[in-house]
Amino acid sequence: MILTGSEITNQVKKGKIIISPFNDGQVNPNSYNYRLGNEMICFDVKKDKKVSRKIKIPAKGFILSPHKVYLASTYEILGSTKYAMSLIGRSSIGRLGLFLQVSANLGHTGSIHKWTLELVSTKKFKIYPNMIIGQITFWTNKGDISLYKESYSKYNCPKKSKLEEEC
Amino acid sequence: MILSGKEIQKQVNKGRIILTPFNEENITTNSYDLTLGNSYIKYTGKIIDPAKENKYVVKKISKKGLLLKKGDFVLGHSIETLGSEHYVPIIHARSGIARVGLFVHVTSDLIDIGSIGNVTFQLYATLPIKIYPSMPIGQVSFWVPKGKIKLYKGKYQNSVGPRASEVHKDFAEKNLIKKTN
Secondary structure, eight states: EEEEEHHHHHHHHHTTTEEEEEOGGEEEEEEEEEEOOOOOEEEEEEEEEEEEEEEOOOOOOOOEEEOOEEEEEEEEEEEEOOOOEEEOOOOOHHHEEEESSSSOOOOTTTOOEEOEEEESSSEEEETTTTOOOEEEEEEEEOOOOOOOOOOOGGGOOOOOOOOOHHO | BOOHHHHHHHHHHEEESSEEEGGGGGGGSSSSEEEOOOOOEOOOOSSEEEOOOOOOEEEOOTTTTTEEEETOOEEEEEEEEESSSSSSEEEOOOOOOHHTTTSSSSOOOOOOTOOOOEEEEEEEEOOEEEOOTEEEEEEEEOOOESSSSOOOTTTTTTTTOOOOGGGGGHHHHOOOOOOOO
16 A cells, blocks of 8 residues: 555654655655755766766756766655655656656665665756655555665665676 | 556446546556547757746647657657546556557656546657557556545646646745755
8 A cells, every 4th residue: 555645744753754854845645755965976988988976966956968877866864664665756857857766666665765866867957956856655565574674775875786896 | 555457447437536538448457558649748948957947849649640769758648537536546658668668757657646637648769669649558557545645736637638847836945945954
């Protein structure tokens, strides 16, 4: 079952859902709107080799090039020890052609941190730090829960794939 | 919990799910197939800026079809008016559409409970593809909510045809962060 906005607020009060900072105005009928953090990793290909650099998104905005992946993160710490999550985009931003993740929407129960976002734009797109950019939904579990303890959940900044370290 | 196709049909009969026009043949095991309407929106500016109004044109998809080139992004819409005050709709591509490299939404699959209208498809082609009016392009599934329901009252309510983003209208106000530290 998917939690309603009122239930998300209830569970935040009970401590079963962590949203920090929490703002009533960002609660939707079935989700919570999250903001964009101000750090980002950009990738370039130089002589067939991928190189990455970290940047701060300036207050006046940063223009994403189309069809490229950028790693950013949520401004809020988001997670739950009771519910599974789905990190998705908002319709207002999807209507402008900005992907928030690359088909990896599932947030595991127990994972509580600033989530890495995989930004891909279909056109040149201006992003601003702290803008409301996506939404997260919360889902009830069925069955015993073994909490997520994998290493990505330790990170509160955009985190590159571990696969890159392996190859 | 996700509704089965049979349950979707029951809930349509009871008026608890709106799917108009309704066609039994569009019911699948766990969803309802959505068909493409004949108008679309294309943004005309070089840079999309969510803080400002982004200019666009509305065009028709002729019966001969519309060729989307690799990398094209346009907004289409469902012929169907859909929504529910009891279940949460989620939009998906049909697998046959995904297999030809066409996205029907850009990571925004969720429809708020209480939102009623034509769905705006966010069409992004990763390969050249021709789209036709009335073709089955997407599907909608329905999910059981938990908790007190507050219905959607947002700016896209009662959408007819494709609707461009209106995020610029409240961008400045909504994106303000109250400095507490």
